[in-house]
Amino acid sequence: MDFRIIVYDLVDSTFEVARKLKNVEEFTTILAKRQLKGKGRFNREWVSPLGGLWFTTILYPEKPANTYTVLSLLASLSVSKAIEKVTRLKPSIRWPNDVYLNDKKIAGVLIESELSGDIIERSLVGIGVNVNFRLDSLPLELRGKATTLLEEYGKPLDEHSLLMDILIFLKEYYEKYKRGLYTDVMADVKKATDFIGKYALLDVKSGKVKAFIKDLDIYGNIIIESDGMVSTLTPNDVERMEVIKG
Numbered sequence: 001m002d003f004r005i006i007v008y009d010l011v012d013s014t015f016e017v018a019r020k021l022k023n024v025e026e027f028t029t030i031l032a033k034r035q036l037k038g039k040g041r042f043n044r045e046w047v048s049p050l051g052g053l054w055f056t057t058i059l060y061p062e063k064p065a066n067t068y069t070v071l072s073l074l075a076s077l078s079v080s081k082a083i084e085k086v087t088r089l090k091p092s093i094r095w096p097n098d099v100y101l102n103d104k105k106i107a108g109v110l111i112e113s114e115l116s117g118d119i120i121e122r123s124l125v126g127i128g129v130n131v132n133f134r135l136d137s138l139p140l141e142l143r144g145k146a147t148t149l150l151e152e153y154g155k156p157l158d159e160h161s162l163l164m165d166i167l168i169f170l171k172e173y174y175e176k177y178k179r180g181l182y183t184d185v186m187a188d189v190k191k192a193t194d195f196i197g198k199y200a201l202l203d204v205k206s207g208k209v210k211a212f213i214k215d216l217d218i219y220g221n222i223i224i225e226s227d228g229m230v231s232t233l234t235p236n237d238v239e240r241m242e243v244i245k246g
């Protein structure tokens with residue numbers, strides 16, 4: 001499979017480059033060896049040292065806005081599947097956009113979309129995977145929460161072939177998504193999660209809530225039960241989710 005990949009040694013953020021690239025072929029990917037201002041969810045900084053996979057892939061979904069979370073989850077699923085294929089380790093998807101390995105964050109997905117009315121016209125799918133660097137390249141406060149493939153797998157991986165595997169899975173699931181097969185995509189997403197049927201602490205606008213995670217719906221929203229009430233939350237409602245073990 002051929003993908004157009006544009007490689008930079010150093011950028012502020014691959015989003016900034018991608019935003020300016022209009023009318024390029026779908027799956028055009030901006031890859032940077034380092035980012036100075038990598039952007040994470042809720043405007044958090046995304047630390048992007050040498051040895052990581054930092055990229056943004058340009059897609060034109062033409063799908064309704066309420067399917068946005070399915071797109072984000074299928075991107076996380078693609079990263080998880082690619083890591084599993086290459087390392088035989090088993091990552092899991094942490095809703096809404098993270099990939100975890102051995103209970104630490106190994107990758108994150110952030111999507112910027114341009115809407116026309118209710119339709120997602122263009123999506124910039126930003127993916128960051130901690131691959132070939134040691135934990136000491138990350139700030140102290142992240143070291144207990146994040147990890148890298150070098151730390152977990154024990155040897156360096158070919159970043160380019162991992163990127164290819166991610167893009168191949170991304171294409172496969174994206175095509176299902178484009179055909180409206182949300183239930184099929186979500187079935188594979190659910191298989192790759194480890195929080196359904198568990199309790200979690202959720203950071204929501206009103207504070208922290210302890211909730212039982214019942215399920216994900218076909219649009220990728222989370223269905224929780226708290227104080228006897230069942231509710232459905234979107235990623236915008238939840239800043240963080242911490243799964244309670246046991």
Ligand code: BTN
Pocket residue numbers: 012013014015035037038039040041042044046048053054055056097098107108109110126127128129
């Ligand atoms: C998150 O977990 O908060 C999402 C992290 C997304 C990071 C990637 S790295 C490539 C792309 N460019 C950015 O500035 N951010 C995304």
